[in-house]
Amino acid sequence: MAVFTPVSDKDAQALLTQYNLGSLVSLQGISAGIENTNYFLDTTQGRYVLTIFEVLTHQQLPFYIELMHHLAQHSVPVPEPQTQRNGERLTTLHGKPCAIVSRLRGRHESDPGVTHCRLAGATLAQAHLAGRDFMLQQPNLRSLPWWQEVIPKVLPFLSAQQAALIQAELATQTRFFASAEHAALPSGPAHCDLFRDNVLFDGDHEHPSMGGFIDFYFAGCDAWLFDVAVAVNDWCIHRADGSWQPELLQAWLHAYAQVRPFTPEEKQAWPLMLRAAAMRFWVSRLYDFYRPREAETLQPHDPSHFERVLQARIQAGAPQLP
Structure with a gap:
């Protein structure tokens, strides 16, 4: 379990006195995730998730907390941060920022x-x-400035071939991010981490309904196309080699475009943005694997997966956006 900060029942009971959420029924650590400490928190009034933030600061967190609140108020299915008796939605536990959010129905689908x-x-x-x-x-x-900072720290662990690939792609992405083409892309708040394990579905496999999006703590203002690229690089591929599953990719992109059509600028930038999305997670997984933080139990993801995805995007390009 990725628990950086242990929480006892007594801790949870004390925390709940700041809210109008009833009394503690149960507290259970969540094994998924490597960035924050998470617990399922059940009370006499409902089911919630308690998150303790291990990296993000009090100054950074209002963006994430208020974004979820904003989306929930606009009927987007996301965990809704709970408001304390003092009107705030962010508090502190064991000297670290924390929040309680509503727990959505459903489970993630590993084989969408x-x-x-x-x-x-x-x-x-x-x-x-x-x-x-x-x-x-x-x-x-976790965008380009972070890649530029982190890549030198992981280079000593890479083979000559891997180092050449990651440095060449960093140069390509540095030029892309500085271009007028990138500046013209529609942008705004983005999830930036919409993997299949961050989406919950209710119902069964054959007849699913949307449960909601979770884990907004990598969100930020970015090109919306980056958000789409991150998602399809996980949802619509053969995991063995990163190649596309065309039927899934077409379904994903057409459903998105029916709600928000892609712009001509986005269609032009699509191949490079898919590579940027693969690069982002190759870099972060390398960093988590070779420079891990201390925790009770920590299982970082395999970095080589997104190395393969990046290579597939470079070699095969990208299907056109609808």
Whole structure:
């Protein structure tokens, strides 16, 4: 379990006195995730998730917390941060910032089909449009400046071939991000981490319904196309080699475009943005694997997966956007 900060029942009971959420029924650590400490928190009034933030600061967190609140108020299915008796939605536990959010129904789908992809694509487009009038600003903290900072720290662990690939792609992305082409892309609040394990579905595999998007703590203001690229690089591929599953990709992109049509600038930038999305997660997984933080139990993801995805995007290009 990725628990950086242990929480006892007594801790949870004390925390709940700041809210009108009833009394503690149960507290259970969540094994998924490597960035924050998460617990399922059940009370006499409902089911919630308690998150303790291990990296993000009090100054950074209002963007994430208020974005979820904003999206929930616009009927986008996301965990809704609970408001304390003092009117705040962010508090402190063991000296670290924390929040309690509503727990959504459903579970993630490890083997999504066409219907799952349609639901996820349409909901992401709805979230992008709902975020247009969100007033807070914060950049995607795992974007190009972070890659430039982290790659030198992992280079000593890479083979000569891997080092050449990652440095060449960093140069390509540095030029792309500085271009007028990139500046013209529609942008705003974006999830930036919409993997299949961050989307919940209710119902069964053949007849799913949208449960909601979770884990917004990598969100930031970025090109919406980056958000789409991150998602389809996980949802619509053969995991063995990163190649596309065309039926899933078409379903995902067409469902998104029916809600928010892609612009000509986005269609032009699509191949490079798919590579950027693969690069982002190759870099972060390398960093988590070779420079891990201490925790009770920590299982970082395999970095080589997104190395293969990046190579596939470079070699095979990208199908056109609808």
